[in-house]
Amino acid sequence: MDVASTASLRVYVSDWENSKRKIPDRYAGILRKLLGVTDAELRGAGAAVSVPAADGYDELLGRIDSAGSVSASMVQAFNDQTELLRTMDRQRGAASLIDQMTGHLAALEEALSFAVLPDARRPVALALAGASTLAAWQAIDSGAVERAWRHYEMAKRAAHDAEAPMYLAHAMGEQAYVLCEAGRPALGAELVRSAQRTLGQAGSPRLRAWLFAAEAEMCAHAGMPDDCKRALDAAAAVVPPGQEDRDPDMLSIFLNGAHLLRWRGNVLALLGDDEAVSDLYGALEDMDPTFVRARAGLYIDLAQAHLARAEYDEATTHLRQARRLAGRTGSVRQRRRIDLLSERA
Incomplete structure (x- = not known):
């Protein structure tokens, strides 16, 4: 241009x-x-407030009628758009998708705000819960923590509206990462445990394993190694066997034994455990190359594991790879981790 x-x-x-x-x-x-910011964040002001007409009932009823006519095919179109944004996010990163994500959430919020009856609200709320959680994780990746927090709150409200405890528990589990990034990992661990209680035994095994792994990561950051290892063992006990990694009931969850091995390596690296290196190299061999941001994270974890063993040349090599991939996705969160580790290398 x-x-x-x-x-x-x-x-x-x-x-x-x-x-x-x-x-x-x-x-x-x-x-x-x-x-990777919204228009309001960029310009430093909210959207202009429109002055309502003296009698706004016709406009209100028009919006209600429009929301009430949201068909199953339109809800599927919303979900397809979320899936497209999810695929683009893991390959290209969040920053370049800010306009598309903002417009997508606005359309879903509009549809939900004016849907009156529960049968019309539930499918739209479920779509909004999934999209808001994705938008929140993208905001964390872009360093916009307040926006991330607000999106998670939106996701939780939508999950309540949809009567979907799995979506609620997942949003709570991911929201714990905002607390961890802010320096409150122990509080994050408590939030993940609250999510586990919210889910109970009714949720899918893959989501339960995901929550246990998230708890382990929070505990590692909080310096609670015993709790951390108990949570890792619990995750390994419930993760489904086989190569399939996607949860059919929670499309945002990708987790199988190989993914869990990588997560375990990340957590053990945070604890300074020697086993981290072998776990992480094993995960690197099995990783899907289209998961660009996840691959960058894996190289960062390897660098951290080698630093714990005072293997500085290996750490520097992995940090170089991580920086290249993080540059492709524009991840502020990963670049911050790379900079911190580079000071030790």
Whole structure:
């Protein structure tokens, strides 16, 4: 795309940062994708408030009628869009998808806000719960922690509306990562345990294994090695056997024995356990190459495991690979981990 010269851009950026001029829509579109922010976050203001007509009942009823006519095929279209965004996210990263994700959530919220009867609300709420959880994880990856928290709250409300304890438990489990990133891993562990109680024994074995593994990771960050290893053993005991990794009841969950091995390696690396290295190399051989961000995370875990063994050359090699992949996805979260480990290498 044609943009202004470097000298002019310096002036523009300074003016935008100091609110001396408004960001034109053309540049806003570039900056949203570059920085992984919403339009409101970029411009520093909420959307304009529209003034309602004196009698807004016709418009309200029109929206209610429109929401009430959301068909099963339209809900499927919403879910297909979420699936497309999920696939693009794991291959390209979150930053470039900010506009699509924002519009997708807005359409789902609109449909749910004006759906009146439970039979009309439940399928839309379920679609919103899945999409909000994906958007929240993308926000964590982009370093937008407040946006992530709000999306998880939206996902939990939608899961309540849909009467879907699996979606509620998953949103709670992922929300624990916001607490962990903020330096409260022990509180994150408690939130994951609350999610496990919410789910009970009714949820799928794959989701239960996912929650146990998430608990183990929180405990590792919190310096609770015994609790961590108990949770890892619990995850290994319930994860379904075989190569299949996707949970048919929770499409956002990808977990099998190989994935759990990688997760175990990550957790053991956090504890400084020597077994981490062999687990992580085993996971690297089996990893799907289309999971670009996950592969970057695996190289980061390997670097951390080698650093715990004072193997600095190996750690540096893996950090170089991780930085290359994190550059492809634009992951702020991974770049932060890489920078911290690079200081020790």
